[in-house]
Amino acid sequence: MCPHCRAFITDKDRVCPYCNERVGPRAVERRSDAPILGGFIPHARFTTMMILLINVGLYIATVLYSMRSGTSDAVMNLDMQTLYAFGAKFRPAIAEGQWWRLVTAGFLHGGLLHIGMNMWVLFDLGAQVEQVYGTSRMLVIYFISSVCGFLSSTVFSDALSIGASAALFGLIGAMLAIGIKHRSSAAGSAIRGMYMRWVIYGLIFSLIPGIDMAAHIGGLAGGFAVGYVAGLPRLQAASGSERFWQAASWFCILLTAVSFLKWYLWFSHSGG
Numbered sequence: 001m002c003p004h005c006r007a008f009i010t011d012k013d014r015v016c017p018y019c020n021e022r023v024g025p026r027a028v029e030r031r032s033d034a035p036i037l038g039g040f041i042p043h044a045r046f047t048t049m050m051i052l053l054i055n056v057g058l059y060i061a062t063v064l065y066s067m068r069s070g071t072s073d074a075v076m077n078l079d080m081q082t083l084y085a086f087g088a089k090f091r092p093a094i095a096e097g098q099w100w101r102l103v104t105a106g107f108l109h110g111g112l113l114h115i116g117m118n119m120w121v122l123f124d125l126g127a128q129v130e131q132v133y134g135t136s137r138m139l140v141i142y143f144i145s146s147v148c149g150f151l152s153s154t155v156f157s158d159a160l161s162i163g164a165s166a167a168l169f170g171l172i173g174a175m176l177a178i179g180i181k182h183r184s185s186a187a188g189s190a191i192r193g194m195y196m197r198w199v200i201y202g203l204i205f206s207l208i209p210g211i212d213m214a215a216h217i218g219g220l221a222g223g224f225a226v227g228y229v230a231g232l233p234r235l236q237a238a239s240g241s242e243r244f245w246q247a248a249s250w251f252c253i254l255l256t257a258v259s260f261l262k263w264y265l266w267f268s269h270s271g272g
Contacts, residue, residue: 045130046130089102106166108163114163118168139252140226145167146219148222159212166218170223174227175191179192
């Protein structure tokens with residue numbers, strides 16, 4: 001996208017064909033293409049892979065904890081007690097002051113199929129959002145979407161709830177925001193049509209009993225709002241806008257770390 005007139009252009013253009021201004025790679029694209037850890041993590045998916053690995057690591061931890069507690073099929077289906085102990089969203093607990101569950105719940109999954117489907121979607125969708133919005137905006141979108149999803153779930157349901165799907169709906173919402181914001185262009189129309197179908201498919205899937213529709217809608221709304229306000233990265237990494245989103249992303253990381261620290265202190269105190 002041209003940083004001057006905001007028209008969609010190709011990555012080969014060095015002069016915008018619409019406004020004739022000189023263009024170059026965005027700040028988000030000014031990074032080495034070399035893979036990380038000997039090829040295990042490509043740069044284009046670095047943030048996505050980090051989130052994915054955290055989710056998988058916590059799933060392994062919950063499975064081991066559940067097996068130690070006597071659940072024989074913990075790999076396929078985790079028990080509610082384990083999920084609660086590891087920070088699932090639960091309205092009565094949140095009402096008592098355990099606000100950190102709005103954050104930790106987004107990194108937990110209830111079974112192998114649950115985490116498998118979510119991480120499959122994250123692997124592709126997360127990379128798309130990361131490449132379009134850049135790392136800083138992507139982290140803010142992911143965090144706010146997840147929290148908004150579980151906040152919505154807390155308001156409309158007192159049932160236990162977990163999963164990355166609230167954040168995934170937020171990533172869809174952020175991509176949809178591009179299509180809405182740039183509706184006059186052909187590329188914007190194509191993006192809008194593609195991700196609107198994702199929204200429809202996702203909401204239909206959410207009608208299955210046991211799936212938290214409120215979390216999905218809350219995540220979608222949160223991601224759309226952040227994506228619409230954030231816009232796309234500027235040409236210069238040192239601009240005030242880019243510094244703001246970098247600071248916002250670090251704040252989200254810090255709040256996530258604080259939430260897990262609060263969980264650990266509660267978990268240790270409760271005898272987990």
